[in-house]
Amino acid sequence: MRYMRVRRPWWPYLSWAVMVFLCLVVGLGYQEQMRTATTQVVGGRVVVIDPGHGQPDPGSIGVSGALEKDIVLAIAVYVRELLECRGVVVHMTRSGDYDLAKPATEGLAARKREDLAARVALVNELAPDMLISIHANAFPSARWSGAQTFYPKGCALSHSLAVSMQTQLSRITGRTQRQASSQQDLVILRDVQVPATVVEVGFLSNPQEEALLKQDEYQQRVAWAIYAGIVQYVNDLSLPVHHKEDTS
Numbered sequence: 241m242r243y244m245r246v247r248r249p250w251w252p253y254l255s256w257a258v259m260v261f262l263c264l265v266v267g268l269g270y271q272e273q274m275r276t277a278t279t280q281v282v283g284g285r286v287v288v289i290d291p292g293h294g295q296p297d298p299g300s301i302g303v304s305g306a307l308e309k310d311i312v313l314a315i316a317v318y319v320r321e322l323l324e325c326r327g328v329v330v331h332m333t334r335s336g337d338y339d340l341a342k343p344a345t346e347g348l349a350a351r352k353r354e355d356l357a358a359r360v361a362l363v364n365e366l367a368p369d370m371l372i373s374i375h376a377n378a379f380p381s382a383r384w385s386g387a388q389t390f391y392p393k394g395c396a397l398s399h400s401l402a403v404s405m406q407t408q409l410s411r412i413t414g415r416t417q418r419q420a421s422s423q424q425d426l427v428i429l430r431d432v433q434v435p436a437t438v439v440e441v442g443f444l445s446n447p448q449e450e451a452l453l454k455q456d457e458y459q460q461r462v463a464w465a466i467y468a469g470i471v472q473y474v475n476d477l478s479l480p481v482h483h484k485e486d487t488s
């Protein structure tokens with residue numbers, strides 16, 4: 241018996257091809273729109289990133305020896321890259337392993353006091369749209385984990401910034417149910433005159449979280465969450481671009 245070869249019509253394939261093409265065009269257009277929208281939201285802002293501590297102050301020390309000062313600097317550099325790509329003017333309080341105390345000042349406690357005062361003075365001088373101070377936590381017990389943000393009591397903008405940042409840290413790291421919390425004892429939050437948050441990126445006293453925080457991939461993930469928190473904060477408030485008045 242001879243089988244008849246059935247010729248299938250070609251036009252249904254054309255309609256599929258057209259549909260795939262249209263999806264690609266719409267998808268790429270949407271992506272471009274989102275990219276442009278994000279750039280417009282944060283572009284032109286001025287942000288100070290403050291990686292905590294620095295030689296000779298290591299900050300918290302992890303259970304396997306990771307140093308807070310190294311981890312927060314690595315994350316801060318990633319945040320800077322993300323922001324600068326979108327036209328944000330970024331200042332870092334430090335971009336290497338050093339503190340801001342005067343070279344002649346001796347004693348760790350005295351250096352830490354001077355270092356913090358210098359950071360506060362720098363932020364108030366720069367008068368940015370916001371300050372993001374990056375730290376890592378450590379407790380005597382290993383059981384605690386999860387990133388958390390802090391803000392000074394009584395400052396609505398700082399509260400919004402910390403809540404936005406906490407939302408994005410929860411969403412993007414998937415490792416924290418913590419809430420943004422007010423904190424009166426942190427000098428950097430108490431004394432700066434701009435919207436500010438301290439981001440504790442996790443607990444170095446928790447072995448699992450310490451191992452994550454040492455990984456380049458996880459550092460980039462945390463940086464992305466911090467960046468997303470900044471975008472959400474600016475977007476939610478529809479803040480006008482703020483610049484320090486030229487007093488020269």
Ligand SMILES: [Zn+2]
Pocket residue numbers: 292293299300308375376
């Ligand atoms: Zn710290």
